[in-house]
Amino acid sequence: MTDILVLGAGYTGVAAAIRTAVRTRRAGGRVRLVNASPRFTERLRLHQTAAGERLADFPLEDVVAGTGIEFVQGRVAGLDVERREARLEDGRVLGYDKLVYALGTVTDASVPGVADHAFVYDDYTGTVRLSERLAALTSGSVVVAGGGLTGVESATEIAEAHPHLRVVLLTRGRPGSMMGERARAHLDAALERLGVEVRTGADITKVLPDAVELAGGELVHSDATLWTTGTRGLPAAAESGLTVDARGRIVVDSALRSVSHPDVYAVGDAAAVSQRFGVLHGTCQGGIPTGLHAADSLAATLRGRTPKAFRFGYVHQPISLGREDAVIQFTRPDDSPRRWYLKGRAAIAYKETVSGSPIPTFRLLKRGLVPVWVFALSAGLG
Structure with missing residues (x-):
């Protein structure tokens, strides 16, 4: 058995955990998913929660049901990457052979107050x-x-x-x-x-x-x-000895492995992922593709194969403007704006399609399928 520990159950962590469980099942992979909260948080929609809207509740145990993933509720307090252990705030210690770090970022609170x-x-x-x-x-x-x-x-x-x-x-x-x-x-x-x-x-x-x-x-x-301005990686990454960038994100290679500790894969906002046009900035648009690619890289490694290089290109910048309006700016792969954009009802319909609940995406992943939009983002556009 290969013990695979996924830290963080946001969009990227859940996608990585499910894809890893599916891809490593025959290779003897055992996946545990760790998260502080028992519920899946639609972070893309927190501005709606702030305004008073109550969103659907998705218990994480239900989200990963049927995959063989063991859900562990607990907040990560620290990492020992030499001993391959994660320590939780309640004192539990979880060992691993491979780690997927998907803890995201937190607000940069360096401004006084x-x-x-x-x-x-x-x-x-x-x-x-x-x-x-x-x-x-x-x-x-x-x-x-x-x-x-x-x-x-x-x-x-x-x-x-x-x-x-x-x-x-x-x-x-x-x-x-x-x-x-x-x-x-x-x-x-x-x-x-x-x-x-x-x-x-x-x-x-x-x-x-x-x-x-x-x-x-x-x-x-x-x-x-x-x-809402500025984010940083959690201190746990830098304190563990992992190589991080100036914002505390884990620096990774083309397979999304830590450049200092290759048994650690970093994904989503927590990773400093370099492409030809620069380092990815944190969005769900890039997050889920990194989670899926890390899972595929990990599975390839367990089979003794060489992982493929991660390639990515941005497609759009979607912004809701209340519940009755939105604007979508279509972009080049480097995220610079193209001429095309949508506004009003057309933009609302588009945004609800691409930024709606990720639960249907997770269901596809459980069946071993990858949504078409992920192929579009990761088809060598970077």
């Missing part, structure tokens, strides 16, 4: 606390820090669900700056329509209990602050 006074999307329970805070406000201001995809989706979702609240989006650059001009124009119009106050050129120096401080000393009043 973020850890103490801001809400973040690091987990489901923290997002529910934000939802409860917003529901309790009969008036006041909500500050969303960060003008990337997550910040824009959160600001528009909250503004639509709580029209009695003032929503301020603070960003250094233009919201949706990675998109093409026409897609950005639609995004700007949606922010204006929903009454979101956009402050560009905002350099936040401190988060206070009831305000956000900008460079120069200006205070922007806030009854609830959501921080």
Whole structure:
């Protein structure tokens, strides 16, 4: 038997675990999946949870049922990559022969006050606390820090669900700056329509209990602050001796193995994956393909074969703008914008198709099938 331990049960970890179980079953693989929460969190939809929407509940034991995967509930406290052991907060120690590290990233709380006074999307329970805070406000201001995809989706979702609240989006650059001009124009119009106050050129120096401080000393009043700018890998990776990059992500080779400890595979946001156009940035779009490729690499290694090199190209930048609007920017493989984009109802339909519940994808993986969209992303586009 080969003991395979998968740490983290987000989109990428679950996909990696199921694919690994299927591909290594005949080679004697035993897969255990470790996660702090017993439920699968649709992290792509946390902005909806923040705005008050209750999403479907998916117990992880049900998600992996029928695969032979053993689910272990527990929070990872540390790794010993020399002894090949993972230590959980409750003291349990899990040994492994091969490890798939899919613990993702956490919010970069290096700006003073973020850890103490801001809400973040690091987990489901923290997002529910934000939802409860917003529901309790009969008036006041909500500050969303960060003008990337997550910040824009959160600001528009909250503004639509709580029209009695003032929503301020603070960003250094233009919201949706990675998109093409026409897609950005639609995004700007949606922010204006929903009454979101956009402050560009905002350099936040401190988060206070009831305000956000900008460079120069200006205070922007806030009854609830959501921080969506900047992420880092969990300290466990660097502390274990694994080679990591400046953001704490595990540096991997073309087979998605750690460059310092090849028995460790890193996937999703937790991995620094290099392609010809640069290092992948963390999205579900790239996450699930890395999880599947790591599983295939691991299975090939157990069979004494040489793993194939991971190749990937981006396809789109989908942004919801509340429940009644969206914009999709189609991209080149390096994530730069193409001319084509969708808006309005067409964009909503497209986003629901590609960013809907991953449960159907997991069901296909259990049958040994790979969704067509994964082939499109990983067919040498990088």
